[in-house]
Amino acid sequence: MRGETTDGLLLVDKPAGMTSHDVVLAARRAFGESRIGHAGTLDPFATGLLVLLLGRATRLLPHLDGVPKEYEATIALGRETDTDDLLGAVVAEASPPSDTAIADAIVQLTGALEQVPPAYSAKRVAGRRAYQAARAGVALELAPVRVEVFGWRDVVRDGDSLRAVISCGSGTYIRALARDLGRLTGSAAHLTALRRIRSGPFHVQDAVDVETLRAGGASLRPALEALPSIPHVRVGAEDAERLLRGIAVPRTDVGAHAALVDERSGALLAFAEGVGASWQPRVVMHKVG
Numbered sequence: 001m002r003g004e005t006t007d008g009l010l011l012v013d014k015p016a017g018m019t020s021h022d023v024v025l026a027a028r029r030a031f032g033e034s035r036i037g038h039a040g041t042l043d044p045f046a047t048g049l050l051v052l053l054l055g056r057a058t059r060l061l062p063h064l065d066g067v068p069k070e071y072e073a074t075i076a077l078g079r080e081t082d083t084d085d086l087l088g089a090v091v092a093e094a095s096p097p098s099d100t101a102i103a104d105a106i107v108q109l110t111g112a113l114e115q116v117p118p119a120y121s122a123k124r125v126a127g128r129r130a131y132q133a134a135r136a137g138v139a140l141e142l143a144p145v146r147v148e149v150f151g152w153r154d155v156v157r158d159g160d161s162l163r164a165v166i167s168c169g170s171g172t173y174i175r176a177l178a179r180d181l182g183r184l185t186g187s188a189a190h191l192t193a194l195r196r197i198r199s200g201p202f203h204v205q206d207a208v209d210v211e212t213l214r215a216g217g218a219s220l221r222p223a224l225e226a227l228p229s230i231p232h233v234r235v236g237a238e239d240a241e242r243l244l245r246g247i248a249v250p251r252t253d254v255g256a257h258a259a260l261v262d263e264r265s266g267a268l269l270a271f272a273e274g275v276g277a278s279w280q281p282r283v284v285m286h287k288v289g
Helices: 020-032 055-063 098-106 130-135 174-184 208-214 239-243
Strands: 009-012 036-038 048-055 069-077 077-081 090-093 111-115 147-158 161-168 190-200 232-235 259-264 269-273 278-284
Touching: 009 020, 009 055, 009 208, 020 036, 020 048, 020 208, 036 055, 055 111, 055 269, 055 278, 069 174, 069 232, 077 174, 098 147, 098 174, 111 174, 161 174, 161 190, 174 190, 232 239, 239 259, 239 269, 239 278
Parallel strands: 048 190, 077 190, 232 259
Antiparallel strands: 009 048, 036 048, 069 161, 069 190, 077 090, 111 147, 147 161, 259 269, 269 278
């Protein structure tokens, strides 16, 4: 059942065939809340974790810890597509690579990388979206972007299909990793399935499915749970009143940032930055009452 507030955190397991925007719309209908922000979308064919913040909690989006991101990826070997995934047209074919070539390529695709985004991506060139230009038959010159891949694990090959769990930083295109693996092995490859299982401290096993969301059976998590990676500092009534007016309060922890919590209710009051001997509220969240 839904709680009394629409300020909070919602984890959703997106199914294939839905856009991330479709999930946001479902959450708006379920909670009657128009203010919903997300911490990274998924392509329609992909499944898995979407991290949503609702109501006043949307102000916390810039402060979410979203790294590492982890994906279960399935890569088809021997064919490259124009979209770098299963939805595109085949543009190159080659004999599938050897296991040794794949292992060598994975080493090259781990660490800090200069990654060229997919031709069908939301990147802009001279104000134009790359995917819009690609659909119009115009090839844009996409500049490489610095990304980081922390590792590939549970790598299993089954004929011309390769499965792996990939851990990476924000902004990494798994489609582009599949494309580049094919090219580095002297072959070709594209992504056929993708599932996000983790985004920072948030895991897909804790997410609600869309059917439950649509049926009104999803519950919001408290906004405080969106900030598990910084100190949670409890403050008394007097300091709580000061925070609500945007006034700094005495700093009681050495951390650079803190989630300041009302000691009476346990609710998040503010995301604060340590400035000298004070906590300066940067995002005021909760009304005391």
